[in-house]
Amino acid sequence: xxxxxxxxxxxxxxxxxxxxxxxxxxxxxxxxxxxxxxxxxxxxxxxxxxxxxxxxxxxxxxxxxxxxxxxxxxxxxxxxxxxxxxxxxxxxxxxxxxxxxxxxxxxxxxxxxxxxxxxxxxxxxxxxxxxxxxxxxxxxx
Numbered sequence: 001x002x003x004x005x006x007x008x009x010x011x012x013x014x015x016x017x018x019x020x021x022x023x024x025x026x027x028x029x030x031x032x033x034x035x036x037x038x039x040x041x042x043x044x045x046x047x048x049x050x051x052x053x054x055x056x057x058x059x060x061x062x063x064x065x066x067x068x069x070x071x072x073x074x075x076x077x078x079x080x081x082x083x084x085x086x087x088x089x090x091x092x093x094x095x096x097x098x099x100x101x102x103x104x105x106x107x108x109x110x111x112x113x114x115x116x117x118x119x120x121x122x123x124x125x126x127x128x129x130x131x132x133x134x135x136x137x138x139x140x141x
Contacts, residue, residue: 006084008136009073013080017135018070020128021090025070028093029063031100031115032056039111062089090136098129 011017035041035056066086073080083090101122104112116122 004139006081006139008087008090008138009077009080009084011132011135012070012083013074013077015135017132018074020125020132021094021136022067022070023125024090024093024097024129024132025063025067027097027100027115029060031096032060032063034111034115037111039109063093066090087136091133094129094133094136098126101126 008017012021031038033056036053041052066083066089069079069083069086073083097116100112101116101119103109104116104119104122113119
């Protein structure tokens with residue numbers, strides 16, 4: 001039986017997808033680091049907020065690990081293949097960035113606008129995020 005080829009790896013390396021993936025991972029990391037300032041956590045209150053903050057602190061090192069894998073994988077195809085194992089994590093980072101762009105646009109609250117930063121670029125990134133989400137979930141037989 002032939003091995004499936006992960007199109008996400010090709011997208012990352014040959015099509016420049018690593019840029020939006022790295023941007024999304026860094027956004028996700030910033031989101032987690034500032035989670036206590038988020039309106040969602042402030043509204044949730046007490047124990048729930050502290051549990052979320054604990055999980056966030058555990059997730060940030062994982063993000064750094066994935067960023068390093070991607071940067072190394074751009075030079076070594078064998079490492080790039082291992083990034084496939086992080087597919088769900090990449091999706092989470094991309095959807096977090098996408099969601100925060102929408103919240104910044106729709107709600108206009110200061111937290112999300114500040115988190116996204118350049119809203120013009122954020123709007124442009126929405127299309128790239130959709131492409132990235134599609135590509136990282138595709139395989140070729």
